[in-house]
Amino acid sequence: MSNLAWIFVSTLIINNFTLVMFLGLCSFFGVTAKVETAWRLGLANTFVLLLTAVSAWFLNKYVLTHAPFLRTVAFIVVIASGVQIVEMAVKKHFPVLFRQLGIYLPLITTNCAILGLALFQTSRHYNLIEAVVFALGAGLGLTLALSLMASIRERLELAEVPAVARRMGLVLIVASSLSMAFMGFAGMGSGQ
Amino acid sequence: MTALPVSSAAAPTAELVPGAPPPAPLIQDLWRGISRENPVVIQMLGMCPTMAVTNLVANGIAMGLATTFVLVGSGIFVSLFRRHIANEVRITSYILIIATFVTLADMILAATFPVISKALGPFMPLIVANCLLLGRAEAFAAKVKVTRALVDGLGMGLGFTLSLTVLSTLRELLGRGTLLGQPVLGAGYEPWVFMVLPPGGFFALGLLLLAVTWVRGRRARRSPAR
Numbered sequence: 001m002s003n004l005a006w007i008f009v010s011t012l013i014i015n016n017f018t019l020v021m022f023l024g025l026c027s028f029f030g031v032t033a034k035v036e037t038a039w040r041l042g043l044a045n046t047f048v049l050l051l052t053a054v055s056a057w058f059l060n061k062y063v064l065t066h067a068p069f070l071r072t073v074a075f076i077v078v079i080a081s082g083v084q085i086v087e088m089a090v091k092k093h094f095p096v097l098f099r100q101l102g103i104y105l106p107l108i109t110t111n112c113a114i115l116g117l118a119l120f121q122t123s124r125h126y127n128l129i130e131a132v133v134f135a136l137g138a139g140l141g142l143t144l145a146l147s148l149m150a151s152i153r154e155r156l157e158l159a160e161v162p163a164v165a166r167r168m169g170l171v172l173i174v175a176s177s178l179s180m181a182f183m184g185f186a187g188m189g190s191g192q
Numbered sequence: 193m194t195a196l197p198v199s200s201a202a203a204p205t206a207e208l209v210p211g212a213p214p215p216a217p218l219i220q221d222l223w224r225g226i227s228r229e230n231p232v233v234i235q236m237l238g239m240c241p242t243m244a245v246t247n248l249v250a251n252g253i254a255m256g257l258a259t260t261f262v263l264v265g266s267g268i269f270v271s272l273f274r275r276h277i278a279n280e281v282r283i284t285s286y287i288l289i290i291a292t293f294v295t296l297a298d299m300i301l302a303a304t305f306p307v308i309s310k311a312l313g314p315f316m317p318l319i320v321a322n323c324l325l326l327g328r329a330e331a332f333a334a335k336v337k338v339t340r341a342l343v344d345g346l347g348m349g350l351g352f353t354l355s356l357t358v359l360s361t362l363r364e365l366l367g368r369g370t371l372l373g374q375p376v377l378g379a380g381y382e383p384w385v386f387m388v389l390p391p392g393g394f395f396a397l398g399l400l401l402l403a404v405t406w407v408r409g410r411r412a413r414r415s416p417a418r
Binding site: 019020021022023024025026029069070071072073076077080106107109110111112114115116119120123163164165167168169170171172173175176177179180183 | 236237239240243244283284287288291292294295298299313314317318320321322323326389390391392393394395397398399401402405406409
């Protein structure tokens with residue numbers, strides 16, 4: 001498998017950001033009550049991830065070489081302003097989607113998947129193309145995890161469960177089995 | 193966990209800030225984060241580090257203490273500047289204050305415990321994106337005096353550390369048969385590796401939440417008046 005394809009498949013499935021790397025769990029538990037909102041938020045996240053990957057690459061290449069200790073601060077400022085721009089654009093051009101996403105749109109800023117992407121891409125020394133592919137895989141992986149979880153939770157709504165498990169306890173155990181399924185793909189990476 | 197008297201919502205607020213938390217004795221500000229509003233098992237905030245670093249007790253405690261440091265530091269500064277930060281840019285300002293303290297914590301840990309710092313890796317700078325920090329800054333620290341912000345940060349931090357310690361003890365003990373690296377379950381114990389892998393994180397927290405819900409349900413049934 002070529003390097004780029006490997007990065008894509010690896011982040012999409014084997015090292016899925018949400019289910020295996022534990023990034024972006026707030027939205028994973030917060031917005032997965034309905035499939036409709038889940039995949040829409042996933043795509044909004046993908047867009048912000050792509051934006052972040054490109055800006056983080058430029059920051060790393062031209063700015064942060066002089067001041068590496070400012071990395072966390074610089075990344076989070078870029079992400080916060082990126083999310084702000086996306087929010088304004090969505091509000092102007094897609095007012096219906098804007099109302100559906102509500103509070104979760106600005107909350108993308110504190111989604112650790114975004115900052116995590118920038119940090120991992122730095123520590124792995126990806127070049128610009130690799131970083132974009134990495135972001136695409138991460139975003140689609142996030143969308144996949146969110147939609148899967150939302151469809152399971154829509155079914156769970158109708159199931160009869162003991163009162164103790166009716167809150168988050170059961171959801172976490174379902175997430176555990178989903179995570180196990182995704183980890184099962186790890187064998188694919190044994191050659192790498 | 194002893195039950196504390198709930199302060200009445202009708203009490204006059206000392207400061208004229210809309211949405212300010214009702215005045216309460218400091219001990220209650222401290223205790224709330226540890227019990228009734230525990231960040232992990234009740235509020236479900238800061239889930240990412242909770243599951244990512246709790247495969248070993250040492251990592252869990254280090255993450256808990258680092259988060260406590262950032263909570264207290266950012267709480268003090270957000271509270272100090274609460275009259276000077278314009279409403280429109282408050283979230284960005286809070287994030288900047290938090291990011292500064294995270295960078296500090298990251299450097300201190302790297303200088304004192306390089307092994308743990310390496311094990312935590314990107315999850316150390318990722319404290320910035322822990323919604324617990326922004327949540328406390330926005331909901332509490334920005335609306336109260338410095339002492340209360342400090343005590344609240346300390347309480348939330350200790351509650352977070354406590355949950356992480358319990359979770360990592362469970363996972364390390366079952367997954368490796370060790371505690372803080374020392375073997376405790378004897379050579380005959382077959383490690384349940386599942387617990388230190390990612391699915392084990394979801395599973396262990398699920399069990400912990402079930403236990404907490406069960407205990408709370410039982411207590412509520414015993415004293416239905418509250």
